[in-house]
Amino acid sequence: MPGSGQNSNNKPATSPVNRNSVADISRRRFLVGGSALGLAVGLGPWIIAGRSARAADKRLKLLQWSHFIPSYDKWFDDFARRWGEENEVDISVDHIGVAELATALSSEVSAGAGHDLIELGPEAAQFEPSLIALNDLNEEIQQQFGQPSTVSRRVSYNPVTKRYYAFCHGWAINPGNYRKNLWETAGAADGPRTWKELADTGCAIKRRRDVPVGIGLSQEIDSNLTVRAVLWAFDTALQDKSGTVILDQGIYYKRAVEAVKYLQDLYAKALTPEVFTWNATSNNQALIAGRASFVLNSISAYRSAQGSRPNLAKDIFFTPALRGPNGTRWANMQGVYNYVVPKFAQANAPTAKAFIKHLVANYDMAIYQSKLYNTPSYPQVSVPPGERGYEPLSGAQTAQDLSEAWFDSDPFKLPGEAGGKLRVLKNAVEWTTNLGHPGYASPAISEVFNTSVISNMMTCVARGQDKPEAAVKQAAARVHTIFAKWRERGLV
Numbered sequence: 001m002p003g004s005g006q007n008s009n010n011k012p013a014t015s016p017v018n019r020n021s022v023a024d025i026s027r028r029r030f031l032v033g034g035s036a037l038g039l040a041v042g043l044g045p046w047i048i049a050g051r052s053a054r055a056a057d058k059r060l061k062l063l064q065w066s067h068f069i070p071s072y073d074k075w076f077d078d079f080a081r082r083w084g085e086e087n088e089v090d091i092s093v094d095h096i097g098v099a100e101l102a103t104a105l106s107s108e109v110s111a112g113a114g115h116d117l118i119e120l121g122p123e124a125a126q127f128e129p130s131l132i133a134l135n136d137l138n139e140e141i142q143q144q145f146g147q148p149s150t151v152s153r154r155v156s157y158n159p160v161t162k163r164y165y166a167f168c169h170g171w172a173i174n175p176g177n178y179r180k181n182l183w184e185t186a187g188a189a190d191g192p193r194t195w196k197e198l199a200d201t202g203c204a205i206k207r208r209r210d211v212p213v214g215i216g217l218s219q220e221i222d223s224n225l226t227v228r229a230v231l232w233a234f235d236t237a238l239q240d241k242s243g244t245v246i247l248d249q250g251i252y253y254k255r256a257v258e259a260v261k262y263l264q265d266l267y268a269k270a271l272t273p274e275v276f277t278w279n280a281t282s283n284n285q286a287l288i289a290g291r292a293s294f295v296l297n298s299i300s301a302y303r304s305a306q307g308s309r310p311n312l313a314k315d316i317f318f319t320p321a322l323r324g325p326n327g328t329r330w331a332n333m334q335g336v337y338n339y340v341v342p343k344f345a346q347a348n349a350p351t352a353k354a355f356i357k358h359l360v361a362n363y364d365m366a367i368y369q370s371k372l373y374n375t376p377s378y379p380q381v382s383v384p385p386g387e388r389g390y391e392p393l394s395g396a397q398t399a400q401d402l403s404e405a406w407f408d409s410d411p412f413k414l415p416g417e418a419g420g421k422l423r424v425l426k427n428a429v430e431w432t433t434n435l436g437h438p439g440y441a442s443p444a445i446s447e448v449f450n451t452s453v454i455s456n457m458m459t460c461v462a463r464g465q466d467k468p469e470a471a472v473k474q475a476a477a478r479v480h481t482i483f484a485k486w487r488e489r490g491l492v
Helices: 022-027 070-087 098-111 122-130 135-145 150-154 180-185 195-209 221-233 250-270 273-277 282-288 300-308 343-361 363-369 399-408 443-450 453-462 468-488
Strands: 059-065 090-096 117-120 167-172 176-179 294-296 316-319 336-340 374-376
Touching: 059 098, 059 343, 070 090, 070 343, 070 363, 090 098, 098 117, 098 122, 117 122, 117 343, 122 336, 122 443, 135 167, 135 343, 150 167, 167 343, 167 363, 176 180, 180 195, 195 250, 221 250, 221 294, 221 453, 250 453, 250 468, 282 294, 282 300, 300 316, 343 363, 363 374, 363 399, 374 399, 443 453, 443 468, 453 468
Parallel strands: 059 090, 059 117
Antiparallel strands: 117 336, 167 336, 167 374, 176 294, 176 316
């Protein structure tokens, strides 16, 4: 996952969420003015706003993933505080690693108490039975700001139940990050453009320069995203548009076998055994340490390098999604900002919705403060007048206008750094898709993702533990079982 080398969220290490009991969290409260406001100390800073806790009639407790651009969290906490002051809401913002959020929400759902507004990734679909529907919020914002991007809708809406179980305010682009010096000396100055070239030229770089490709094959987020991108590039998938499992069906099965064989070949040619034990920060750490010629990641690893290793950052360039044997290319949304409201927080839902509306209306600042990591789900949101915290751009009237202009001319470019490096991201919406492509990120799809069924399929073959044909069939059997369970519940 995006980040540098400190931990899974590119922030200094903090104490983990106590997953045994929400009561344990509440026993360790942060006290302000004599009022206990229920936050685990290790989760992150409290933001207290508005009137005193004893006088206020509205409160809002947020739990969200620690942003991979650490300065974004500082901005966001202040943004929330100011909104709270203006609306007489006592608001707290809590940050934990993205990989911990699903477990934290599970604990709070079990306890029937916790945060009012929680930011998840694509795994939000799996929690649909425990969440209030946000149809009214989504429909209101669509009326005000236009339709969201297709990928945003597919990770927040269930077409079977016709419920918006989440509100997706943004997502992150997942390009290839490559070391230009290494690829240029290998005859590919623009980096790899196909999966075959990644294996072949990546092999040459590893052999001549002793720098491998940084593609993970383990039970972690980035590995799970990458193996799906390979399946899609080989024109196959777990499900079709209607949610029918196709991984083991006819031509899709044959293509899946070829995709598995490809990753087996990539590992043999250009990877190292350490990728079997990688975690969500490993590819970032490898790139920044100069131990990877190519990784699939958002731009946050590059941003980290700009601060810690500027000379290396100047050598990092980007590619769009890599193409498969028939020219097909898709990348996953790297990060997904899915706000959900648990059913136990029903009383505070109106306040949560009001805050989300405020965030969407000011998404120009979210884009800038994330150093262009955040891509808006609602690209036609107008840029408000007045001071916005960045140099105004002539003619930029919408969030999309700003994103495209900043990709053309990166406001965070280092002195002496090549210009236009992010220009390749301008059409990312054309090669970015969602978990569950070509369908929706259903609860079944989310469970398959969270249990690493597909990355395990790829890994066992790369390690020589199974044949590609058998591995695909075994994985498909597991996928069928998971889908059947959710169909029985009427959610797929």
